[in-house]
Amino acid sequence: MTTASTSAAPGRATRADVAKLAGVSTAVVSYVTNAGPQSVAPATRKRVLEAAAALGYRPNAAARSLKTGATQLLGMVIPDATNLYFAELAVAVETAAVAHGFDLLVAHSHSSREREAQLMHSFTSRQVDGIIMLSTVADQSATTLGATKTPFVEFGCNIGTPGGLAFTVDHRAGAREGVQHLIEHGHTQIGLVVGPEMAGIAHSREVGWMDALAEAGLRRGPIFRADFSRAGGFEAGRALVESAAAPSAVFVASDVQATGVIRAAHEAGVRMPDELAIVSFDASPESEYTWPALTAMQQPIDEMAGAAVEAIVRLRLSKPAESRMFSTTLVRRASCGCPPTVAQ
Template structure:
């Protein structure tokens, strides 16, 4: 059987055009495009796929969403995708979503509550099937999503929030392990470069730092609060060096802050770890390739992302919300004094 000629270019190629060109029914084209519900013989599927390629057919996403009751899209809100940790987290969420046939809409809040709420409104208006949110608040306002019955998962969240699915690590225990490691090197004056959070709540990383010092019988070291950025860390490093109670070691609440601290120390003519030891939190790739390489608490980005996407799908099926805590790992490198 000979196939019909390629139709002249038109505004939109339809499923009927593909069916006519491949010599099959429109139902068969639908089975191929949607990968079911009925199986299609390999030879027939090959003809349909060739017709789709030659004609440049693109399924109507709006019509498909209406038929399935799903846009097959997940929204993701993170503070800053230029931060290597959040960049890797976003990539892991995208990969996990794609494995289940979902596309990803990525937005940034810049750590700003107004932008976070605007992003939530925009995603709700697009009727996404769920939202993965790394919020600036411990208990974010998700009324926009709840009104449209859109499930949400709190990502990079360190405690159970009743009524919500959440995924994260025990920041208190994780930070404590890093500070205890610095104490093990003989440091008794350990500072904290702490990121600023919008909700003004005590971050688990600060709690872990304080617990480690208290249990070791050490005084509370100096604290400088700045943004979770390289520039924020740079400013924190300068202020700690100018402090009357200059520390001998610093725990930074993010790798990006630690990178900024490194610059401040270098500019002051200090060596790491000889003059000042340093440890951080996140476990981004940048921590491994800084100089010296950073001792850091590594969060399992891939496992957290996969759990977040799975929780969204589970919520759509009516499964009860839960909090999942993942273990961290202290990656010991050179900045703390280890070789």
């Protein structure tokens, strides 16, 4: 490679500077730095990359987006960054996005309608190529988004936003299977720990709990409502163990709540699963490391993330895309009374 110098300052070099140093055309530099649209011989590609590194050249993403109409960015809204289920899902979406040539911007809404609306406006003003929403409150913000031309998909539930696609699991069927598993262990009094509102995902999981009990001819156990958080689960768990009619088993609508329930049971001296068996929903990473480890309904996160990103790609190309509903899988661990498993 030639060692010709340039007057451009590091970090401010132009494509022409790189082309001159590498002995190629500016078009070839563009093909290398933008991964296409035409292929470049390996030796030439190496020469261009070495020249770019020597000059500190970085392609101007803003200028490129103005020219192509694409930013190669996706936006993702999650309600709670401390919930490992959402963190795991964000990683899966990022992996799928990178495979399609996109970077991912992740923002935390704190389950606030106002914050969600702000994030939607921020993402669309930055002209992201698509938005993935995990919303516990999305109604007005998603409806507003539906009026834009930005492709978007909903994760977790389908709130029926015009123009929106949903990628979710069958929460009702998953909850029913989880409760049925507790019934198979011989429990006849099964309580429920769930969110404070009978809406959306929480409602579907509550109905699944009711379905399983009705099918088995069992009366509904007590319901303990609390926030979808560790603190909420701890509050619900304390109410459960202090109840005069405490059930022998409980279905918990989320792993993050179940973590709090387990702490409350330990502090009260309640032996699990002998005195209180637990099945939860999500099978997030932390569920394998609670004590006892949580039996839980697992969502196919990687498959869901891949399908959601693929849908955005198709929508950007004006190709048809459809919503999808996935099935959950029961992961058996010690909290329900199944033999303990060793974490991998």
